[in-house]
Amino acid sequence: MKRILRKFSIPHVFIFLSAIILFCSLLTYVVPSGTFERSTKKLNKIDRTVVVPGTYKEIPKHFSVKGIVLGNNIEGTATPTSLLGLFSAVPKGMNQASSLIFFVFIIGAVFGLIQHTGTINVFINRLLRKFRRSPVLLTVVLYSGFSILSTFLGLAAIFIPLIPVLLMLSKEMGYDRMYGVAVYQVPVVVGWATAITNPFTVQIAQEIAEVPIGSGMGLRIIMFFVCYSLGLIYIIRYGKRVKKDASRSIMAGDTFEIAGKPEISNEPITKKHIWIGIVAFILFAIILYAVQTMGWGIIEMTGGFFTVGLFTILISGMSGDESMKAFIKGLEVMIVPALIVGFARGIQVVMQDAMIIDTILHHTATSLEGMPLMVAVEGMYVFQTVLNFFIPSASGQAMVSMPLMTPLADLIGVSRQTAVLAFTSGDGFSNAIVPTNGVLMAVLGMAGVPYEKWFKFIWPIFTVLAITAGIFLFVAVKINY
DSSP, rough: OOOHHHHOOOOOHHHHHHHHHHHHHHHHTOOOEEEEEEEEEEEEEEEEEOOOOOOOOOBOOOOHHHHTTTOOOTOOBBOOOOHHHHHHHHHHHHTTTTHHHHHHHHHHHHHHHHHHHHHHHHHHHHHHHHHHHHHHHHHHHHHHHHHHHHHOOOOGGOOOOGGGHHHHHHTTTTOOOHHHHHHHHHHHHHHHHHHHHHHHHHHHHHHHHOOOOTHHHHHHHHHHHHHHHHHHHHHHHHHHHHHHOGGTTTTTOOOOOOOOOOOOOOOOOOHHHHHHHHHHHHHOOOOHHHHHSSSHHHHHHHHHHHHHHHHHHHHHHHHHHHHHHHHHHHHHHHHHHHHHHHHHHHHHHHHHHHTTHHHHHHHHHHHHHHHOOHHHHHHHHHHHHHHHEEEEEEEEHHHHHHHHHHHHHHHHHHHHHHHHHHHHHHHHHTTTTTTOOOHHHHHHHHOOOOOHHHHHHHHHHHHHHHHHHHHHHHHHHHHOO
């Protein structure tokens, strides 16, 4: 494996994602097309469209010269991806992911405003002074914060603008670029996968599976602490290795220049900085509360962050021109991460348009029915892991897979709670490696970390965490979780 990873190399992220779009387009000529009927359910106070089990029907494919070049939609048939469809996949992906793309832009702009006031800078200086002699403790603090916010509140993309800050902290502490990314990405993945109360995964899955919201939390809490510890130990050991010998860094030879980083100065903390920090924290808490209790989605959260930016401008006393320059500078930093989200969504577009995702769902669910109990449960977990490549949206994956996994769990004799655990584990841990995960690719793009370098770094701990999740599923079956 080490020899393979050493030779593993991919082109620029946009070329890489485009190649995946091409591959999935070719799949549409091979994989049969089909569809499930769908119905609307209110989940987390939001109307969502879910699959209706037992309604799958195969749809014949229509092949023609016109269809191959321009597409040729004929009622009652499915058409493989045409050349026009291939080149239109990214624009369609941008359109479908527009709310998330705009959200990424806005949080970047708002963080740009806060950074321009010097607030981020002075608090970074305070962190550096406090933890310079104990970088491991700072790692524990950051890692704990990200993992807790992820497992309880399902936060991930919201912290993308902090990447330059984390990179700078990593550099000042004597670590490498990879360490700065890992101290954010690993705990987010661990928290997301263990999903103690994550509203975007476990709560939606439990509603679909018709089990009480919040139930089964005990096992997930234990799983969280086990996976939390494994991930933290891995990062700390890697950091110590890099500090001892920089040549052992996966990013060896990297000049470690940081785009969009705040400059370090000895500016003291003023009342302005304190008030900006307090108001931003309060508004941020209100946004999180609204997500949990009022069903807020990406659009409402974007509006909330607009408010944070407005208050930052008012408290800082910036002029209109000065504030807009800072706003635009924040937008510029997020151009690549935002575009990556749209490219990644293009992969899903070609499979949806050719109607092959439901076919993959149907045949996988059917094949699991005849397997022995323990093999079927682990198969559900593997299925959710693979499905995350095709449907990287957690809520989207829950809405198409859980309606099928729930009756399957009843059929093979395991609890629906176990089916939920298989979903959260499969969706969550694979977020660390699947290149269709727009947030992951956006983080890597912003941090300047090539995907193959990240894969080389994350593969060992991903394997350990994936096996750990499989063990917890085994325990879940044994204790009738």
